[in-house]
Amino acid sequence: MTVLLEPEKSCVAVVEQFGHPIGMDSTVAAPQSSGAWTPDRWRRLPAAQQPDWPDTHALEQSLKTLATLPPLVFAGEARDLHGSLASVAEGKAFLLQAGDCAESFYEFAADNIRDKLKVILQMAVVLTYGAGVPVVKVGRIAGQFAKPRTSPTEKVGDLELPSFRGHIVNDDAPTPEARRPDPSRLIAAYHQSASTLNLLRAFTKGGFADLSRVHVWNQDFVASSPSGRHYEALANDIDSALRFMKACGISFTDQALHQVDFWTSHEALILGYEEALTRRDSLTGDWVDTSAHMVWVGERTRQLDGAHLDFLSGISNPLGAKIGPNATPEEVVGLCDRLDPDRVPGRLTLISRRGADKVRDGLPALLRAVRDSGHPVVWACDPMHGNTFTAADGRKTRHFDRVLAEITEFFSVCKEEGVWPGGIHVELTGDNVTECLGGADEIAEEHLELRYTTTCDPRLNGRQSVDLAFRVAELLRR
């Protein structure tokens, strides 16, 4: 449903970022009569997957409050990520985008943020070695709360309930009250994102991400698991490389080895939330969605004439778009024209999510069409969403081997078409969950019930994630 906000006067927050003053004008602009883009222009268009908020006054109040709150990220940071993604588009870097399917209001503690970051850093070191290029690290974190649903209602036992849409909208408990969309959750999601981001900034700049330390974690993984032993050679190669660097006098207290850049991203689904956090960057005059460094549009909301593409088209953040097996070359090129009209490297990442068996049929035509259209996109592979199935006990799961198979197919098709396979996009957690099958500890269907804690899709656990990184590194070195 669509809610019109009262025009609100701008409030200017001057923010100090790395010594550069940046003025952010937090305007929720009134609809304009001209067709010029404004953060609220999406309201005139059909917006798929928006909650049916029962209390529109409360919604309006929450959005107004959000519009006065400080930005979560700064424009200069989004520009830096844009630059790094431009290197990916040019084949000079590799993208690792990873994190929860849906962050949870309950699973919110320093330890699980730390453990998720730890796994992503471990994967990044292995992938850096495998790809021989820098790895751009982007979390599905600090804002990944909203979920698109195939159906507006779901059956739990005999009850027909409104679907769970992520903790930014409603609660997952199976009662009608819990499933009622509650706009105060928009504010709670903002604050949880701010705390998460604060911790991530501390961890990534405060020594936790030190390269030699991350390497030791990987050596522990290799030593402690049967499948880990398989990677001994690669881990030893990394070890030799590090010793060589030390011998050459490269200091491990150098900033480059001691700190990492880590970026945030989420699906820009709830457009009122994204609009309220969209501010003008006074250095460039551009609009920036300050809810995350990068945002993406999902498979269910990427209609060419829909509200989501219109909203994304006007913000200057780097963007992603999920591309499923039914997308035609015309649609994908149309999407590139909408989101990347100026053909800027790093602006747009296309995230292919087809299912392992559907890569060879169909993806080559998309790769060719986009290349011929001149859009310098990043192509990445999400091997999760096309490989989900329901296990005998009714739980949604994915098998490690199918995940790896989709990445393998993606890499080989990219190679055949002369396109750089720019990255992977995976759902994972640092926790020792049993949600996906196979991998390092050979999780089987009967283990699913042990630690199945996701609020939405099944995630790779910490060891499956590092296992996957080693496999992908082997593919990249071929």
Ligand code: PEP
């Ligand atoms: C997701 O990334 O969690 C998701 C819902 O993906 P998709 O839009 O590709 O289905």
Ligand code: CO
């Ligand atoms: Co998901």
